[in-house]
Amino acid sequence: MTEKFKRGDGRAIDELRQIEAKVGVVPNADGSAMYRSGDTIAIAAVYGPKKMHPQHQQDPSRGQLRCDYNMLSFSVSERIKPGKNRRAMEISEITKWALEPVLILDKYPNQVIDVFIDIIQADAGTRCAGINAASLALAHAGVPMKDMVSSIAVGKLDKTLVVDLTKEEEDFEEGEGPTDIPISMTHSGKITHMQLDGKISAEQLKDAVDLAKGACAKIYEIQKKALKDAVDFEGGK
Numbered sequence: 001m002t003e004k005f006k007r008g009d010g011r012a013i014d015e016l017r018q019i020e021a022k023v024g025v026v027p028n029a030d031g032s033a034m035y036r037s038g039d040t041i042a043i044a045a046v047y048g049p050k051k052m053h054p055q056h057q058q059d060p061s062r063g064q065l066r067c068d069y070n071m072l073s074f075s076v077s078e079r080i081k082p083g084k085n086r087r088a089m090e091i092s093e094i095t096k097w098a099l100e101p102v103l104i105l106d107k108y109p110n111q112v113i114d115v116f117i118d119i120i121q122a123d124a125g126t127r128c129a130g131i132n133a134a135s136l137a138l139a140h141a142g143v144p145m146k147d148m149v150s151s152i153a154v155g156k157l158d159k160t161l162v163v164d165l166t167k168e169e170e171d172f173e174e175g176e177g178p179t180d181i182p183i184s185m186t187h188s189g190k191i192t193h194m195q196l197d198g199k200i201s202a203e204q205l206k207d208a209v210d211l212a213k214g215a216c217a218k219i220y221e222i223q224k225k226a227l228k229d230a231v232d233f234e235g236g237k
């Protein structure tokens with residue numbers, strides 16, 4: 001790792017953007033959360049567990065998690081066409097994979113837990129922000145969880161690993177160019193999701209996972225504090 005690498009916003013290579021996390025932001029939902037990392041803001045709302053509809057999708061052996069990720073039209077300066085696209089469908093699916101391992105779904109036969117994630121402002125790392133918000137919202141809804149999930153994108157800019165890329169960094173084109181590695185893991189260190197867009201050696205991938213572990217440990221503390229603040233504020237909800 002090159003310690004001298006200069007990031008556009010002056011952060012150290014292992015430094016996260018400013019984070020803000022809050023639960024209870026959608027009163028109509030069973031659980032909800034906002035997670036902000038710099039200029040990326042995700043809102044997650046959880047509904048359920050409740051009877052699965054349509055009925056033919058019910059599974060008598062276990063409950064199901066349904067995730068719906070959506071980047072709102074006004075979340076970036078170049079307005080996005082509203083509605084489902086392939087990217088949103090892919091991110092909805094990987095969000096489900098990232099969160100499912102911590103849920104105890106066999107407690108809920110024939111039921112579904114719906115998680116809606118809206119990205120209201122985007123500056124890269126939206127899938128990770130969405131997963132962080134969703135994990136918090138599930139905990140806020142009181143859904144039994146074995147662990148919390150925290151998520152971060154590690155990137156390789158030319159040869160240097162950095163955490164929590166901005167959009168400007170994702171577009172970095174010098175040398176080997178950008179590599180984007182979103183990673184989600186439980187507090188106990190089990191990786192529940194990892195993607196790789198770009199090129200990296202096996203050796204450097206291990207370093208990337210180590211950087212992600214350090215970042216996720218910090219994110220976990222912020223998630224825990226958001227939940228604790230809500231309990232203190234709501235008097236034990």
Ligand code: CDP
Pocket residue numbers: 076080087122123124125126127128153167170180
């Ligand atoms: O957001 P994330 O890094 O998880 O996913 P991405 O597909 O790598 O997108 C990176 C960033 O590109 C987003 O966070 C947005 O800032 C931007 N983007 C955009 O401007 N327009 C799109 N249709 C999709 C993404």
